[in-house]
Amino acid sequence: MQESAQTLNVGLIGYGMIGKVHAFGYATLPFYAPDLPVVGKVVAVATSRPESAANAQRALQCEIATTDYREIIDNPKIDVVHICAPNADHLPAALAAIEAGKHVYCEKPIVVDAQEAQILEDAISKPGVPERVRRVAFHLRGFVALRRAKEIIAEGRLGRIRQYRLGYYHSSSLDPSAPFRWKHDKSGGVILDLGSHIVDLLDFLVGLPNELVAQTTKAFPTRPLKTADSTVVQKPTLVEDYVSILTRGTLGANDDPCDVVGVLEATKLANGAEDELSVEISGERGAIRFSLMDSHYLDFFSLDATPVGWLRIPCGGRYDYPESQFPSPKSTTGWTRAHVASLASFYAAIAQQTCAVGTERDAHYRDYGADFAQALRVQRALEIVKRSALERRWERVTL
Ligand SMILES: NC(=O)c1ccc[n+]([C@@H]2O[C@H](COP(=O)([O-])OP(=O)(O)OC[C@H]3O[C@@H](n4cnc5c(N)ncnc54)[C@H](O)[C@@H]3O)[C@@H](O)[C@H]2O)c1
Known part of the structure; x- marks a missing residue:
């Protein structure tokens, strides 16, 4: 990690199979991408039940655990929201996160049908919506x-x-x-x-x-x-x-x-x-x-x-x-590594937007992420x- 790296606070919505993979991404990003100028730290997690939220908090050693994801989205100290909940929860969480001006990293599929897609499209293109990085975890691009x-x-x-x-x-x-x-x-x-x-x-x-x-x-x-x-x-x-x-x-x-x-x-x-x-x-x-x-x-x-x-x-x-x-360079690549690469691309795009740092490497990361428009x-x-x-x-x- 760069000594001068800016650290953003991250909230995970959902900590099932894929929420853990996203958390793994944060734990290993400093090894894979040590000179990212912007990094993230998981400070909050939301799940559907108090017991699973408490377990997630223990595993992640994070400050906030909740069963109401609005607590994460409404928290002004949280900069980045990951949506790792079941598909039906993506739209309401994404709309709230966009309105709150968070950077968003959402699992696929972005929403569940055409009607929801239209609602999200309208929300993104509404005048005055803060410009933030919004990506979807089509991590196969990370291979x-x-x-x-x-x-x-x-x-x-x-x-x-x-x-x-x-x-x-x-x-x-x-x-x-x-x-x-x-x-x-x-x-x-x-x-x-x-x-x-x-x-x-x-x-x-x-x-x-x-x-x-x-x-x-x-x-x-x-x-x-x-x-x-x-x-x-x-x-x-x-x-x-x-x-x-x-x-x-x-x-x-x-x-x-x-x-x-x-x-x-x-x-x-x-x-x-x-x-x-x-x-x-x-x-x-x-x-x-x-x-x-x-x-x-x-x-x-x-x-x-x-x-x-x-x-x-x-x-x-x-x-x-x-x-x-x-x-x-000679070690084999794998599934989780592609997820980490996808997360790295997301952070390079945030760095580009928030600190206007555009190294050649940042440009390389940005190339392969899928934004909300693509999703x-x-x-x-x-x-x-x-x-x-x-x-x-x-x-x-x-x-
Ligand atoms: N990109 C990939 O490789 C990949 C792989 C698996 C799943 N996914 C996607 O990830 C998402 C989650 O899938 P999963 O397999 O991890 O599901 P899961 O059922 O294993 O986990 C869902 C998690 O969301 C939580 N949750 C449910 N409702 C919630 C709510 N209203 N508020 C907060 N938390 C809530 C649950 O407590 C649980 O922690 C899906 O959209 C799925 O398509 C992506």
Whole structure:
């Protein structure tokens, strides 16, 4: 950490699976990104129950624990708010944080539907709203290999892109005894949960398609839910566990209107899968492949290379900062490290805005974060996916 670094006070809203990952980001950021001019310190946490708030406070050693997240947002000493609560809580928390002039780092999906997206869009563009950094944790952009893929594509080394396949595979919906939770309710579902990641990633790498058609299915119509008096009832599941999307049309990366075709798939029905993201993009001169289970590497094929064939590129040390500062450039990269890189990008953007420091490294960080406008664009694309699946027809992607 820079000796002169400015420290911002941070409040976490939600301390479940991902809230802990965000806290891990703060604990390790000084190792990965030691010369950020602005850093954060977690001083407050909100959860839904007093016991979990007290546990979170003990783990984080922070001053404030609450079950009312407004206490965090209304606290003038808190500069940065992380929204790590279930999807349905994102909009009210984001609106309040924007109004209170906080920097916001929100989990994906930014909101749950088009109506909420419009409300948030209006709130951001309202005259007089303080200018703050607002990012969404599309942390896949933090993987070095995926940023290397973006560079290779932007350099034109794949030639004209002709097809792609992005899939995100989990197995967690296959067990019928797994209890009903918020992810099975109407603000959950695999389109918002995993689909948001791959749609953003597609946009990041090559742009969005012109048209799509989607189909969905759910694993089970109901799931068991324990009620307050400990009886178990079967509660209807309201959302899909699987979506596949066929796409066609010009991508942002291509100037000419060649017909690019693609398949996106997000599922929690893939038996044996853990957290398996796979990316394949193929053009007339080359192709790239990436697997999250093998995230240190990018596979690159080029007709222009000698000899022609697949090249496995170790990407860990591709950028010196923050990815390979710690422990060393040759150490493997991984899931949490991508989250830390995403957080580092958020802080570099805050530094740029609040202290007007713009080192070359800060610029590098800022390049790959997803702001609220990007997350709202993804949200609109996801609405089109839902509509297509519901109405069983091709839809134009107009955003
Ligand atoms: N980017 C990623 O890699 C990633 C991974 C997992 C989850 N997520 C996202 O993170 C969010 C949370 O998911 P999770 O898996 O951590 O959920 P979770 O159920 O494990 O945890 C939710 C947390 O929010 C708290 N909470 C619930 N309602 C609240 C309220 N009104 N006020 C304050 N706290 C409240 C709960 O007490 C709990 O601590 C979701 O939006 C999800 O999509 C992102």
